C-alpha cells in the first residue's frame with residue numbers, strides 16, 4: 001500500500017444524471033474524507049478521464065451516454081480504476097450485467113445503509129491500491145530487466161571489442177614474424193605485401209564479396225609463415241635446392257598451418273595457407289588435392305604467389321619480366337592454375353603494362 005500512502009487524498013468520480021442523488025452521494029463521500037468529482041452523465045465522466053480517480057461510481061440510466069457504454073470506454077483506457085455501479089432497487093439484472101462487463105461492484109440506491117456503502121467504497125479503494133502497486137512492481141521489473149539487458153549488451157560489446165583487438169594484435173604479431181623472416185633475405189623482402197596486393201586486385205576484379213576478400217587478405221599476409229623454421233641458407237642459396245632441402249621447403253604450408261592453428265578465428269585462412277601450393281591437376285603439395293577441392297580464394301593466392309615468385313629475383317634462378325611471367329601462368333592454366341583466375345590476372349597485368 002506504499003503507493004496509496006504517498007497520495008494525500010483518495011479521489012472518487014461519480015456520474016449520475018439525477019442531481020439529488022449525485023449531490024447526496026458526493027456529500028457522503030466527502031464526509032468519509034474522499035475528494036469527489038461529479039459528472040452529469042457517462043460522456044462527461046469519460047471526457048478527459050485520466051488515471052487520477054481511484055474509484056468511479058456510475059449510474060446506469062443516463063442521457064447522452066449510459067453507464068454500460070461509459071464502463072466500456074473506461075475499461076478501454078486501462079487505467080485500472082475500479083468501477084462501482086449505482087442501480088435502482090430491484091434491478092438485479094442490471095447489476096449482474098454490469099459485473100459481467102467488468103464492473104468491480106454495485107450499490108443500490110437510494111444509499112441508506114451508510115456502513116455498507118463505506119465498506120464497499122473502502123474495498124474498491126483497496127483494490128485500486130493493489131492494482132497500482134502491481135503495475136508499479138511490473139514497471140520496476142521491466143525497468144530492471146531493461147537495465148540488465150543493456151548492461152549485458154554493453155559487456156558483450158566490450159568483450160567483442162576485446163576479442164577483435166586480440167585477433168588484430170595476434171595477426172599483427174604473425175605479420176611481424178613473417179616480415180622479419182622475409183627481411184632476412186633481400187630477394188624475398190616485400191613478397192607478402194606484393195602477393196596480398198595482387199590477390200586483392202584479382203578478388204576485386206572477380207567480384208569476390210568483402211567478407212571473403214578479408215579472409216583472402218589475412219591468408220595472404222601469413223601464407224608463408226611456415227618458412228620461419230626453414231634455414232635462411234635455403235632461401236638464399238645461390239643454386240637449385242637439393243632433394244632434401246626441397247623436402248624441407250615443401251613442408252612450409254603444413255608448418256604454417258600448425259603455427260596458425262591456435263588462431264581458431266582464422267579457420268578458412270588456415271586451409272588456404274595449407275593449400276596455397278596445391279595444383280588444379282593434383283600435382284601440388286602437401287596433400288595433392290585438386291579440382292573442386294581447391295576453393296576460389298586458394299586458387300587466387302596460388303596465381304598471385306607464383307607470379308611474384310617468378311618476377312622477384314630468387315637466388316637459384318633469374319627473375320622473369322611481367323609479360324614472361326604472365327605467359328608462364330597461361331601455359332600452366334588448367335593444370336596448375338585456375339584458367340579464369342589467370343585470365344583475370346593477365347588482364348590486370350596487361351592493363352598496367
Ligand SMILES: [Fe+2]
Nearest residue numbers: 223224276277
Ligand atoms: Fe609458399
